[in-house]
Amino acid sequence: MTTKNNQITDQEKAIEQTTTVVEPQKTKEQIKQEKKAELKLKYDEIIADLKNPVKKAVRRRKTGEKLVAILRGFIFFGLSFIIVFPIFQEISLAFRDPLDLNNKLVNWIPENFSLFNVKISIILLNYWKALWNNVKVSTISTVCQLFATSLAGYALSRLKFKGSNIIFWLLMLTLIVPPQAVSLSRTFYLGSFDIFAFGNHPGLFEKLLGHTLKLKGTGKTIVFYITSLTGQGIRAALFIFLFRQFFRGIPVELEESAQIDGAGVVRTFISVMLPNARGVITTVALFAFVWQWNDVYYTSMYEVSGDTYPMLTAKLVTMSERVAALILQPQYVNIVKTIGEGITKNALFTETLLNTAALLIMTPLLIAYLFVQRLFIEGVERSGIVG
Template sequence: MMTEAKTKFLNRQFNALKNKSKQIYDKRLKTPQKRKMTFELILEKASVLLKYFLLYGLSFVILYPLIQQFSIALRAPEDINNPLVLWIPENFSLKNFEISGIVLDYWNALWNSIKMSTIVTILQILCTALAGYAFARLKFKGQGILFIIVMATVIVAPATIELPLKLTLMDFLGTGKSLLGSPTIMYIFAATGMGIKAGVFIFLFRQFFRGIPEEIEEAAYLDGANPLQVFTRVMLPNARGAMVLTGILTFVWQWNDSYFTANFVSKVNSDFSTLTTKMMSIRNAIQGAIQQAGIWQLLDQDVTQNPLFTSMILNTSAMLSMIPLIIFYLLVQKVLFTEGIERSGLVG
C-alpha cells in the first residue's frame, strides 16, 4: 500500500511539473517573437555571467602574487625552510622589512626616487607637449623624416645608443666636464626629448593637438598671439587629459627604471641610488644588513648562502618599493587617471 501511494504521489508531481513546463513553453516559446525574446534574455544573462567570471578570474590572477608576496614578507626568517608554512605564517615578524629597509637604505633611496621621478616627469611633459604641438601644427622642411626618426627612438634598443651617449656625456659640449654619475643626466634626457619612451608621448600629444579645431588657434592669432603664446595659453590648457596620462606613465616608468639610472648615474656615483637600482645590488648587501639587524645565524648556517632567504628579502624589498606607487595610484586613479585616458583620445 505504501509503495502504491508513493507511486501515485510521484506521478502527480511529475504531471504537475509537466503541466508547468508546458505552460512556460506556451507562455514564452510558442510564438517566434516570444522565442526570440527568451533567447535574447538567456544570452544577456549568459554574457553577464561570463563577464563576471572573467572579471573575478583576472582579479585573482593579478592579486594572487601580491597576496603571496605579502604573506612571505610577514614570515619570520627562521620559517623560510618550514614546509608547513604556505600562506599564513607560523610566526609573524617584521624582521624582513627591517632587513630590507637597511639593505635598500630605504629613506634615502626613497627621497632620491621621488625627487628624480618628479623632476623628470615635469620636464618630459613640457618637452613632449612642445614637440607634439610642433609636429601637429607647424610646417617645416623635413618634418616627416624627423617625425619618423622620433618614432624610431621607441623601437631602438637602449643598449644601441648607450656608448655614444656616454662618450658625449664624458666631454659634455666640449667643456671637458663629465656628467656621468650625476642625476642631471636624467633631467637633460627628459628636457631634450630623450627621456624614457618620449617618442610615445610626442606621438600622443601630436594626435591630441591635431584633434583640436584650427579655428581656436586662428582666433588667437587674430588677437596678436605668436605660436609660443598660442601653445602656452590656448593649446596646453586644453591638453590636460594628455598631460595627466603622460605624467602618470612617465612617473611610474622612471620610478621603475633600472637601465638608464644605473648605467649613467648609480654605477658611477654609488652615493646616489634609487629604490630600483638598490634592488639590483641587494644580494651583495644582505650580509651587512643582517649583521646590523642582529640575526646573523639562522637555521645553523650562513643565511647569505640560503637562496630562499635571499629571495624572501628580495620579495620584501620589492614590496617596499611598490608601496609608494600603490599610494600614488590610489590618489590619482579616480580623479585624474580615468579622465586622462578618456580625454587623450586612446579610447574608442
C-alpha cells in the same frame, strides 16, 4: 408580529431552496479533461512565444549578454589574480619570521609575524635616503618630460613644416628599436658631453671650461634631466605620439579665434591648447613618473646610483650580493646572531629579503595611486587617441 415575521422568513427560505439549482458533481474524467485542456493551452502559449521572431531575438540578445557578462567576469577574475597574487605573496613573505622559511606548513598566513625582513631590507636598501632620491629624480624628470613632449607633440600636429612627417615616423621608430641598440653611442656621448663639437674641433664647453662635461657618475642625475628636456627620456616617443594625436583632435577654430585676438603660437599653446589637454597631461605625467621610478637600465648605464647616492631599483639589483656579505660586516653581527648563520646562507632567506625590498619600493606608488586614481582614469578617458 413575531409570528408573522417568522412565517415570512420561512417562506423566503423555501423560495431560495426552490430557486437554487443543484450543480451536478464532476466526474474524475471531466476534471482530468479540464486539466489537460489547461495544460494544452499553456503549452500552445509557450510554443507561440518560442516561435515569435521578436521575442526570439530578445531572448537571444539577453542570453548573449549573460554569456558575455560571465566570460568578462572570468577574464577579470583571472587578470586580477595574476596581478594581485604576487602582491599577496610579497606581503606574506615580508612579515614572515625567518625561522619559518623551511616550514612547509606555513603557506599564506605566517605562523609568527615579524618585522625582521622589513628592517633588514630597509638597511640594505638605505631606504629613506634612496626613497628621497627616487622622488626627486622622478618628479623633476616628469616635469622635463611634460615640457619637451608637449611642445614636440604640438609642433608635429599643428605647425606644418617640411620633413615633419619624416621626423614623426623616425620618432615612432624609436619605440621599436630596443634601448640596447643605442646604449653605446649614448654612453659615449654623455660621458664626454659638449655642444657644437665636430670631429677634432672643440665644442662650446671645451672652449669655455677647458674640458667637456662628464655627465656619467654617481649622483649625476642631470643626465636624466638633459635627456628628458631633449625628448630622449624614457618612452618619450610614446608621450609625443599621445600629445600629437590629442592636439590633432582639438578643433582648429579654437586656435583661429585666439590668433584673431592677437595670440601668437606660444600664447595659443599655453592659453588654448594646454588647458584642454589636462587629461593627456595627467596620463603622461603618471606614466613618466612610474617608469622613471622603476627604471633600472638607464640608472645602471649612467652609473648614477652608488653608496653616496643610492637609488631604490639599482640597490635592489645588487641586493643579493649584500645579503651574502651580511656575515662579513661587523655592523650586522647582532642580526646574524639573532637568526643564526645557517639561515643567512639559505637561498630562501635571500629571496624573502628581495621580495620584501620590492614591496617597499612598490608601496609609495600604490599609496600615491590611491589619491590620483580618479585623475588617472579621467585622463585616460579624456585623452582619446584619434587619427
